[in-house]
Amino acid sequence: MTQVTGKVCVTGAGGYLGSWVVKHLLSNNYTVHGTVRQPGDAKYAHLNQLERASHNLQLFKADVLDYDSLCSAITGCTGVFHVASPVPSTIVPNPQEEVIEPAVKGTLTVLKACVESNVKRVVVVSSVTAVSLNxxxxxxxxKDEACWSDKEYCAATKNWYCLSKTEAESEAFEFAKKSGLDVVTVCPTLIWGPLLQSTINASSKVLINLLKGGLNSYLCFCTSTPT
Ligand SMILES: NC(=O)c1ccc[n+]([C@@H]2O[C@H](COP(=O)([O-])OP(=O)(O)OC[C@H]3O[C@@H](n4cnc5c(N)ncnc54)[C@H](OP(=O)(O)O)[C@@H]3O)[C@@H](O)[C@H]2O)c1
Structure with a gap:
């Protein structure tokens, strides 16, 4: 019989990166609690088809701004991968509400739920955009750990996604310092590769657009300004 390694929560389990994290955890014998916003939606069907999902994957309805829903998903987990965050592929009309708040307040809400549930380690997925805009x-x-994107510059240039990731990561470290929670952040650049989900995420749109000979969506993803 295969030994179960431990119980881990993945926020944003149905997204592009989240789905791969879930897949790798399941294949390494972890029991996974995945958070999704609309359980039952066809866009998450691929998750239940992953190897070992029938026994080791449980999906929870949770919004990152809803503390109680997060607590339900995180309770009993020793580790959390906080992947969920808005990654817009077009101009957003209300960046504060649609991008910054879910990223920043959402991260802090996840971290608070982790403290409540005595989670041992949290991996927060940040972004190179929290580093590079300086x-x-x-x-x-x-550019190393000492380099942060300049928040005022991000705001002045309307780089809302970059601002959201910069604020979310720096607030996560502040929270870790105050609470003693073990928080690790990773800052990927553009992630490209096979899609497990049926929908197309922002970074994959960039690749598709480049293959079609365009540059606009790349610029849009990186700068959030109309091109
Ligand atoms: N892809 C890249 O090139 C890249 C590079 C650097 C960093 N990242 C980071 O990697 C993470 C995942 O990105 P991705 O490319 O996988 O994007 P994605 O496919 O769009 O996934 C984003 C996920 O966030 C969830 N989400 C958004 N707002 C939420 C909210 N208010 N409450 C709960 N869940 C919410 C979405 O949930 P639903 O499924 O319910 O919509 C989705 O699962 C993000 O933190 C992003 O900043 C990505």
């Missing part, structure tokens, strides 16, 4: 960083100097 016009004052010396040219040629390697």
């Amino acid at each position: 016009p004052r960083w010396p040219v040629g100097q390697i």
Whole structure:
């Protein structure tokens, strides 16, 4: 019989990256609690078809702004991968409500639920956009953990996605310092590869558009300004 490794929660389990995280955890014998916003929606059907999903995957309805729903999903888990965050592929009319709040307040709400549930370690998926948008960083100097995107510059240039990821990651570290929660962040660049889900996410749209000879959606994803 296969030994179960442990119980881990993945927020945004049905998205592009979240689905891959769930797949890898299941294939490494973890029991997975995945959060989705609309359980029963056909866009999550692929999750139940993953190997070992029938026994080891449980989906929970949770919004990252809803503390109680997160607690239900996180209770009993030793680790959490916080993947859920809005990744717009078009201009958003209300960036504060649609992008920044779910990213920043959502991350803090997840972290609070982790403290409540005595989670041992949380991996917060940040982004290279939390690092790269800093016009004052010396040219040629390697951008490392000391380099953060300039929030004022992000706001002035309407880079709402970059602002959301920068604020979310820095608030996550502040929260970790105050609470003692073990928080690790990762900052991927553009992630490309096979899609497990039936819908097309923003970074895959960039690739599709580039293959079709366009550049617009790449610029839109990176800068959130009309091109
Ligand atoms: N793809 C990349 O190139 C890339 C690069 C760097 C960092 N990242 C980061 O990786 C993470 C996943 O991105 P992705 O490319 O996989 O995008 P995605 O496919 O659009 O997935 C985003 C996920 O976030 C969830 N979500 C959004 N708002 C939410 C809310 N208010 N409450 C609960 N869930 C919410 C969505 O849930 P629903 O399914 O319910 O809509 C979806 O599952 C994000 O944190 C993103 O910033 C991605």
